Amino acid sequence: MKITTALAKVQPSYIREILSTANRPEVISFAGGLPELQSFPMTLINEALAKLHNQPALFQYANTEGYPPLLNFCRAHYALDDTQTALICNGSQQGLDLIARAFIDPQDCVALQAPSYLGALQVFDLAQAQIVSINTDNQGPNLAELEQCFASNKVKIFYAVPDFHNPTGACWSLHTRKRVAQLCRQYQVTLLEDVPYRELRFSGENLPLVSSLCPENSIVLRSFSKSIAPGIRLGLVSGPKAWLAALVKVKQGADLHTNVPMQALLFDILTHTDFANHSQNLKRRYRDKYRHMANILSSDFASVADFTPIEGGMFIWLKIRHCDTDALAREALLENVAIVPSSVFFKGKIPNNSAIRLNFTQASTAQIELGLKRLLKVIMKLQHP
Amino acid sequence: MKITTALAKVQPSYIREILSTANRPEVISFAGGLPELQSFPMTLINEALAKLHNQPALFQYANTEGYPPLLNFCRAHYALDDTQTALICNGSQQGLDLIARAFIDPQDCVALQAPSYLGALQVFDLAQAQIVSINTDNQGPNLAELEQCFASNKVKIFYAVPDFHNPTGACWSLHTRKRVAQLCRQYQVTLLEDVPYRELRFSGENLPLVSSLCPENSIVLRSFSKSIAPGIRLGLVSGPKAWLAALVKVKQGADLHTNVPMQALLFDILTHTDFANHSQNLKRRYRDKYRHMANILSSDFASVADFTPIEGGMFIWLKIRHCDTDALAREALLENVAIVPSSVFFKGKIPNNSAIRLNFTQASTAQIELGLKRLLKVIMKLQHP
Numbered sequence: 026m027k028i029t030t031a032l033a034k035v036q037p038s039y040i041r042e043i044l045s046t047a048n049r050p051e052v053i054s055f056a057g058g059l060p061e062l063q064s065f066p067m068t069l070i071n072e073a074l075a076k077l078h079n080q081p082a083l084f085q086y087a088n089t090e091g092y093p094p095l096l097n098f099c100r101a102h103y104a105l106d107d108t109q110t111a112l113i114c115n116g117s118q119q120g121l122d123l124i125a126r127a128f129i130d131p132q133d134c135v136a137l138q139a140p141s142y143l144g145a146l147q148v149f150d151l152a153q154a155q156i157v158s159i160n161t162d163n164q165g166p167n168l169a170e171l172e173q174c175f176a177s178n179k180v181k182i183f184y185a186v187p188d189f190h191n192p193t194g195a196c197w198s199l200h201t202r203k204r205v206a207q208l209c210r211q212y213q214v215t216l217l218e219d220v221p222y223r224e225l226r227f228s229g230e231n232l233p234l235v236s237s238l239c240p241e242n243s244i245v246l247r248s249f250s251k252s253i254a255p256g257i258r259l260g261l262v263s264g265p266k267a268w269l270a271a272l273v274k275v276k277q278g279a280d281l282h283t284n285v286p287m288q289a290l291l292f293d294i295l296t297h298t299d300f301a302n303h304s305q306n307l308k309r310r311y312r313d314k315y316r317h318m319a320n321i322l323s324s325d326f327a328s329v330a331d332f333t334p335i336e337g338g339m340f341i342w343l344k345i346r347h348c349d350t351d352a353l354a355r356e357a358l359l360e361n362v363a364i365v366p367s368s369v370f371f372k373g374k375i376p377n378n379s380a381i382r383l384n385f386t387q388a389s390t391a392q393i394e395l396g397l398k399r400l401l402k403v404i405m406k407l408q409h410p
Numbered sequence: 411m412k413i414t415t416a417l418a419k420v421q422p423s424y425i426r427e428i429l430s431t432a433n434r435p436e437v438i439s440f441a442g443g444l445p446e447l448q449s450f451p452m453t454l455i456n457e458a459l460a461k462l463h464n465q466p467a468l469f470q471y472a473n474t475e476g477y478p479p480l481l482n483f484c485r486a487h488y489a490l491d492d493t494q495t496a497l498i499c500n501g502s503q504q505g506l507d508l509i510a511r512a513f514i515d516p517q518d519c520v521a522l523q524a525p526s527y528l529g530a531l532q533v534f535d536l537a538q539a540q541i542v543s544i545n546t547d548n549q550g551p552n553l554a555e556l557e558q559c560f561a562s563n564k565v566k567i568f569y570a571v572p573d574f575h576n577p578t579g580a581c582w583s584l585h586t587r588k589r590v591a592q593l594c595r596q597y598q599v600t601l602l603e604d605v606p607y608r609e610l611r612f613s614g615e616n617l618p619l620v621s622s623l624c625p626e627n628s629i630v631l632r633s634f635s636k637s638i639a640p641g642i643r644l645g646l647v648s649g650p651k652a653w654l655a656a657l658v659k660v661k662q663g664a665d666l667h668t669n670v671p672m673q674a675l676l677f678d679i680l681t682h683t684d685f686a687n688h689s690q691n692l693k694r695r696y697r698d699k700y701r702h703m704a705n706i707l708s709s710d711f712a713s714v715a716d717f718t719p720i721e722g723g724m725f726i727w728l729k730i731r732h733c734d735t736d737a738l739a740r741e742a743l744l745e746n747v748a749i750v751p752s753s754v755f756f757k758g759k760i761p762n763n764s765a766i767r768l769n770f771t772q773a774s775t776a777q778i779e780l781g782l783k784r785l786l787k788v789i790m791k792l793q794h795p
Contacts, residue, residue, distance in 0.1 A: 070462075081452055084639035084642060116666060118666050129414065130416075271413045279503070280503050284642055286642060
């Protein structure tokens with residue numbers, strides 16, 4: 026049976042593929058976007074699991090929007106006003122997919138930061154969007170380029186990750202946030218603000234959500250995968266009521282509703298008095314791991330590579346001088362260290378392929394040291410064969 | 411923001427809508443396809459929940475195909491051969507949606523039994539399929555009509571529910587199964603065999619899966635919602651490896667993977683020594699409820715309605731003489747009894763609207779009695795105003 030025209034054009038996820046080969050125990054992985062297993066709040070999870078006993082109503086069919094106590098908590102916690110509502114999804118990835126399916130007709134124009142989150146590229150490719158890339162640096166998207174893009178294309182959605190961008194780790198400045206909100210308003214572009222890493226700020230000051238500056242033009246995608254645990258597959262979409270109603274209609278056909286016991290578990294964890302401690306702990310652990318990796322990169326890699334310091338998230342974007350990082354990724358895997366080369370984060374033209382994305386949350390401190398040693402050896406070998 | 415052309419044409423689920431209004435405690439619902447809350451295997455569920463404690467690996471990102479122990483169990487239990495593989499989904503509804511997204515280009519032809527499962531209509535509508543309806547009676551689809559349809563259209567998929575069809579409860583005869591398999595082979599049509607009710611046979615003999623008679627042309631959709639509990643949202647798709655690979659590619663973008671703790675829980679329940687007892691019990695309970703409802707319908711409703719006895723599943727298809735069942739459904743809800751009129755199960759032309767679907771699993775025995783009393787009163791009122 027022939028697959029659809031749209032699917033034939035979609036690349037399988039490089040990262041999902043590499044993760045399956047990088048599963049060998051001897052491989053140290055900086056490739057995935059995996060949170061640290063040891064940081065999962067198992068005490069809170071155990072307590073919440075115990076509360077699911079003898080609760081048959083949590084195992085029945087439920088409404089598409091989500092488990093009401095969890096939805097109500099989220100509406101209050103994220104201060105949604107009367108014009109807005111929320112929907113619980115199977116991870117924020119499903120939220121993204123529902124949005125594309127509800128609003129993107131083939132050839133509709135979607136603007137993305139370049140480099141981009143791979144999962145977003147997959148979703149918009151499958152929706153057959155016309156994708157326009159906006160170059161992004163440490164402050165966020167190039168604003169002149171963004172305005173030019175909005176002015177010359179009928180952009181329907183601008184998909185953005187303003188907090189600790191995947192893959193670059195960049196966090197948009199306040200100036201950029203204000204200007205992007207203004208441009209979205211001016212050109213009637215919907216801002217799709219994806220903030221899976223927002224709760225992972227370990228230094229610096231919180232900045233407002235871009236969507237808070239243009240709420241009537243925005244949809245927000247939140248994830249509980251990084252701040253709690255990804256295996257429960259729970260995320261939240263919020264935005265104007267009429268738009269959310271369209272997402273609910275797609276979700277009815279997509280899977281009726283999200284699994285209820287895990288929603289009840291999430292509600293229990295989010296409202297637990299110890300949850301704030303868990304969050305503090307998690308950020309401290311990630312800050313320490315980041316510093317450890319950053320220190321090694323700053324010292325041992327100084328002659329071959331550099332990176333911009335980050336204030337949160339899970340990734341360092343390491344720019345390596347005179348290096349074909351596609352070749353580097355292949356060679357590194359042979360030496361049992363997994364990384365993702367920059368090329369996979371670009372759609373169409375690749376400005377250069379000299380960077381790599383390094384995840385610092387999954388590996389242990391000892392693995393970070395050993396993995397970076399292996400990586401440096403491979404870089405040296407490639408540069409001085 | 412404008413919704414897509416495809417979504418604009420999709421009807422929201424009548425049943426999901428009615429379920430949300432039928433939630434008032436005073437309403438007795440024969441409308442939904444809800445299993446009986448009291449029949450959920452809570453002892454097995456409790457035991458399985460306890461095993462999730464202190465298992466952080468079950469809360470990490472996982473592979474798209476599913477939790478390996480569960481997948482391996484399913485491969486063995488359903489006797490998949492080397493040419494076949496399986497994928498765990500968020501309920502079989504997601505499997506259906508993934509199949510449509512992977513294989514149905516706009517205007518591709520899909521044949522469905524009429525009346526049809528609403529969730530399938532929604533999915534194929536959203537995929538912009540050209541839908542052809544095949545009239546169905548108690549033996550299954552009209553075979554002459556099916557062959558005529560296969561011969562004169564380029565049908566890509568024939569979606570069918572051979573065991574205790576939703577909404578009619580009909581179970582295909584062996585002759586029909588053989589003939590449909592032969593026709594699918596002859597005309598190279600993929601049989602999409604949806605068997606959510608197959609484990610709910612409470613009388614008569616099991617018949618072979620239609621797909622077992624044409625495995626290289628078939629995809630099977632299984633659900634754990636009816637045999638265990640729907641809130642966990644778990645289903646299974648199985649079929650030829652190349653086709654399943656396409657589904658995995660779509661699922662990567664759709665939600666990365668299915669939640670893992672519920673997969674581990676399901677694995678634990680399916681492999682528990684007491685699971686067979688639960689299944690026997692469940693079928694006994696449903697048989698008793700069915701008989702209770704059927705007895706009342708045969709006696710009290712004899713002058714106004716009739717139905718074909720069923721051997722399993724969750725629904726009775728009650729044909730009411732001289733009755734506009736759309737009006738009946740509205741009037742009945744005013745009298746606090748919820749039913750689904752036949753019209754909602756048809757796409758396009760509605761041959762007649764004189765039947766209703768009655769679910770007998772959700773309501774208690776006492777509620778069945780009271781609900782049917784209310785319903786009969788409304789029918790009488792409508793027929794003799």
